[in-house]
Structure formats: structure tokens, C-alpha cells
Amino acid sequence: MDASLLLELAVNGAFIGMMYALVSAGIVLIYKTSGIANLAQGALAMTGAYMAWIGGTLIGLPIWVAAPLAAAVMFGIGALIERFAMRRMIGQPLIMAIMLTMGMEIMLRGLMPGILGASVKKIDIGIPNAPIILGDILINRTLLIGGLISFAMIVASILFFNSRLGVVMRAVSDDQTASWSVGIRVERAIAIAWGLSAVMATTAGVLWGATQGIDWSLSLLLIKALAIAILGGLDSIPGVLIAGIIVGLVESLATGIIDPIIGGGSRDLVASAIILITLLIRPHGLLGREHIERV
């Protein structure tokens, strides 16, 4: 195996990783404000991609109109999920809320293909298939652009958390009662987090839909996203970026190196192995926040 092939796998893997990371950034966003791990993030990505397909193919809008439109609709859907489902879980044990998101994941996974047909939908975001040739490595153009868009959105969300609204959301995650006491509308902050998270999911869904087509299997992004969120530390957006690149790289290299030996299938092993190893060795992840205790 020569070095240029490894480099090619690594570069493409890093871009894939950033696209995974975009899905987990949504999980982190919700976790950071409300302390709930949203297990419906994969299905939200899938639903967002279907929405863009409805706009782009069914109605016939150009993709640069259909995709933002889908994102706007998904913001509303995310906020509605908080309003009518998650808000009822206040005061219930945390596990109930997490199970509810799991239920939504399963329901959406069946509902969207059920309504729109189970066949794989094609979505064209106008990126040519021809790879970019850089020296002697080939870079997949869709992955490159998808990775860069994801990177930009993740950086934007890091900046967002330093704005006033972002500070308020971090305050909510620290202490909800204290937030109420200084006039923060806690429910609204959490609804906005769900909305923004759904927008990120939609972007990721459209980018992945463009590379592999849209069907229920898009929601399997959840597994990779969870692996990245856990490795990065559930409440750290920079952690997600780093962990995303790590997972993407390892996955890609594993496919390139191990697959020819064992005959394929190592790609899906990587994410689950990373979840297990992280939880056993470093449960709070790479950049997860420390628990402050004054003595």
C-alpha cells in the first residue's frame, strides 16, 4: 500500500468526518441547553433531506431555494417538537425524555419513506462528479464542498455560543431555576436550540443525500453522530469538530487497510468501537466540560 493512497483516504476521510460532525453538532447544541441527548437527530437529518427533495424535485424549485426553505421548515418542526413533546417531559425522569427522542427517531424513520415512497430519491446540488486532482491524490468534489460547508457551520455555531443568545443558552444548561430568576425564558431558549439543531441536521441531510441518495438509511447517521458527540465530549462544539475528523479519518483508513484483508464491513465497526472505547477510558470525552466543585 503506497503513501499517496493513504493520504487520499485520509483527506477524503477528514471531509467525511466534518460532514458527520455537523450532525453531532446538533446533538451537542441540544445537550448544551437542555441536558438531553437527542436520539432523533439522525431522523431529523433524513426528514430535512426529504423536505429539500420535496421542494427541489416534487415542486421543482432550484436547489439553492429548496434547501434553505427546507431548513426554515425544519426550524419550525424542531421548535414544535420542543413545544409539544419535550416540554411535557419537564419534571419527568431524564430517561423518559431520551426515550421520547428515540421514539421520534423510529417514527420518522418509518413515516417519511411511508409517505413519500421507499425508493432512493436523487437530489442534485449542482456539484460535478469529476474529482479534484491534487498532485497524485484524488479528492471527491462533493465531499470537499460538503466538508467545507459543514466546517463553516460548525465554526459559526462556536461563534454563536459567544453571542448573547448563545450565552443565555449556556446559562440555561447550567441552572434552569437561576435562569428563570433573572428573567430568561427557559422554554423559549430550548425551543430555539431545537430549531437550530434541526437546521444543522437538514444541512447535513442534504449534503449526505447528495452523496448517497435519500432514503431511510440517512437516519443511520445517528450512530456516527453519537460516536463523535461522545468522543468529543457531549457538550463541546470544538470537541465535535476534532472528534469528527478523527472518526472520519479512522473510518476511511480502516476501509482502505482492513477491508481488503477481512473482506469488508469494517466501516461500521469503527463508530461503535469508538463509542465503547471512549465510554470505558474517558467517559467525558476529549473536550467535555469538567464538573466544577469548590472545596
Next chain:
Amino acid sequence: MSLLTLNNIEVVYDSVFLAVKGISIEVPEGGLVALLGANGAGKSSVLKAISGLLRSERGAVSRGQATFRHENLLALDPPERVRRGLVHVLEGRRVFEHLSPAENLLAATTMHRDRTRVTRRLDEMLTLFPRLAERANAKAGYLSGGEQQMLAIARALMTEPKLILLDEPSLGLAPFLVDEIFDVIRRINAEQGVAVLLVEQNAVAALDLVQSAYLIEQGRVVMSGSAEALRANPDIQEAYLAGHNQVDYHAVKHYRRRKRWLA
């Protein structure tokens, strides 16, 4: 003119436990009022009834009226009450631990649209509390207890309140810090005209600070009046001010011993 009026307020937890049994208090505009009493007397429940924070502890106001500036308080949710000008500094400080002091202050400004006003207010707070300015970029969770208490008060002041409810600001602080905190309370009352409703177990310090006080025992007001009147009351001196006319036990022992010898 009274700013806040509670009339016969009852607070019930879990629909069965009656913690506050019909309390009526009044805070005048720009006044400094204390609620005194022992542990579990219901002082904090009264404050939470005013700020609306009972709900997160499964408590509720089951009877009575509360009016703030001629408006029925009980119909408003907690963030709305903050917008009307009353703010609650919770017991145990409850700062946002993972945020810096400056971010703590910023988080309390959701009701202000005008950014320049927010920045000006932030600067005001950092001049009022120079120790916070020194540590503006540390995580609030790593501040000392006194600094956290100042941060909690400053955070509450960011909302530009008419009335600030302070729940045991001296809790767990060294005596010189208690003095410093009480100085700050006196200053915000005098300089900014903010009315203060103070809950304290430290009755000595509180009665030096306030104009009037209510003594609460087992969910009822058992005594109220001006600070001088309460300080002069022999029962209060005995129970809460550790008595000025205490029996000198050393003398007692001496006397008895001598008597036994002679007998």
C-alpha cells in the same frame, strides 16, 4: 406608597405540606425590609412565592393575593415578573458556574433590547464590584464564596429591578465578607433606590441594616415593626440576638460553690 403587598399568602408543597400559613407583608418603595426567623420557618418560601420560582419545586401559592405596583403578581410567570421589576437572588448564590462573570451578567439582560444600555450597565456593575472586574474571565464556579455572592447580586441588578429579593446573602461567608455584602446592599438601596426584601438568619447584622422587619415562625408572622422596636424587644434579644442581659454562668457556679462550703 407600598411597592409590594402580600395579603394572607399560603404556600403548599406537593399539594399537602403547608409551609406558609397566611403571611401578609408590605415593602415600601425604596424600602429595606427583612424577614427574620429560624431554619424552616418559611422565609424562603415567601420569597419564592413572590418571584414565582415555587413551581420548579412542586410548590404553589394556594391562597392569598400578591400585588406589585398595583398589578396582580400571581398571574405572571417568573420571567414576566422579572420584566415588571422584581428579581430574586437565590439562596446558595446559584451563579452560572461554567460562564465567566461577564457572561453571567450578560445572560441576565434578555429583557433589554438596547445594546448600549446593556454595556453601560455592565460597566456600572464592574465598577460597583471591582473584585468581579479583576476576575472577569475566570469561570464563575471557581470564584470564592464572597465573589460568587457579589456576582449573584450584580447579575440580579443587570435586570434593572425596582425590588430585589435577597435570600441569605451572608450564608457561609466569613464575617468581614458579610460586612462587605451588607455594605453593598446598603449602597444599592441608597444610590439606586432599589427596594430590598432581605431574608436572614443573621439577625444582628440584618437589624442593623433594615428599616423594618417581620419575624416568621412556623409559617406565620409572629412579630413585626421597625428595626429599633424589634431590637429593643426582650423576646427577640433572648432568642435571636444572643441576649444582652445574659446570665453569667461563671458567677452562678461560684456562688453555689461558696454556699455549699458554708452549709
